[in-house]
Amino acid sequence: MTLVTDTAVKALLDSTTTTQVRPRYEGSNICTWIGFKHVNYLVEEAVLDHFRQAGLPARALYEEHGLGLDIVSIDSRILHAFHMDDIADAEVVPWTPRDAEGPAATIGFKVTIQFERNGEIHKAVTSKVRVSLRIDTYLEAAGEVPAELARFAVATLGDDLEREAPAAAPAEEEILASLTAGQNAYAWKWNIPYPYCHFTERIQMSGYLRLMEEGKDRFVADRGISIKTLLDDRRWIPVVPRSDIRILDEALMEEDLYTVYTVEEVFKDFTYTSRMDFYVLRDGKLVKTATGRIVHGYAVIENRRDWSLVNFDQRVVDAINGVPQA
Structure with missing residues (x-):
């Protein structure tokens, strides 16, 4: 048949x-x-x-x-x-x-x-x-x-899609710094393992979703307000009302993936939007393979069943905006 x-x-x-x-x-x-x-x-x-x-x-x-x-x-x-x-x-x-x-x-x-x-x-x-x-x-x-x-x-x-033209890359040890220069951003390099891939060779959508979650975790830890820190201090947890991600090109198993998490907007001390961009280094050029955005807020745990949204306090706003902590 x-x-x-x-x-x-x-x-x-x-x-x-x-x-x-x-x-x-x-x-x-x-x-x-x-x-x-x-x-x-x-x-x-x-x-x-x-x-x-x-x-x-x-x-x-x-x-x-x-x-x-x-x-x-x-x-x-x-x-x-x-x-x-x-x-x-x-x-x-x-x-x-x-x-x-x-x-x-x-x-x-x-x-x-x-x-x-x-x-x-x-x-x-x-x-x-x-x-x-x-x-x-x-x-x-x-x-x-x-x-x-x-x-x-x-x-x-x-x-x-009409892809962005690949950009000439600086020396490999300078790539992360170049991707975050002048931005309220955090970046890291990561080698793509096979559990994130499918059809034998390329990272799949669920892999990018896992990286979006990891990006949030890495960013807040870098800013001194890690997930566990706010859980222990005030029972705050991150919540996500919206996310989007789009594949622009292919990223292959065991390639190095450069991920950039950039804060774009803080809205009324209630949510903030971050963009995530993903690159691989090929033939001396940076190729963007995916891009997306994620909107985050915070909620306070009221009991084992319920939570409610909260406004950011100054400590969290400063951390998100990259203001040095006292």
């Missing part, structure tokens, strides 16, 4: 699907609340299940046609907190213009996740997602891409 048919592609691009999702135990790090990374994992799972329900599961697309299903952008708003053991309904609505042409078009979806709590339905997450089908050439020459999916098949992730 042929995997890729007009019927399957029509279902993929036109049909709305729903699936039940449940956050993983790993995502409950403080009390029983689920962090933004694992909320985005739920969005990812809903999109993957949409492909399954259309009859085009990721495994078969790769094994039969050499097409790697890559989420290349995800923009999520978190409206209600998930708790451990919550079961939610995720609705996936295709969001791909019918007139999208060319081999670099992406497949788009709008995802809404809601759950019931105490007899009331809560819209918990809204998200916009883009998917590319990456033609695999690592193991063997790729076969012919099915005509029905050809406009979504790309030779390299980010082929649908």
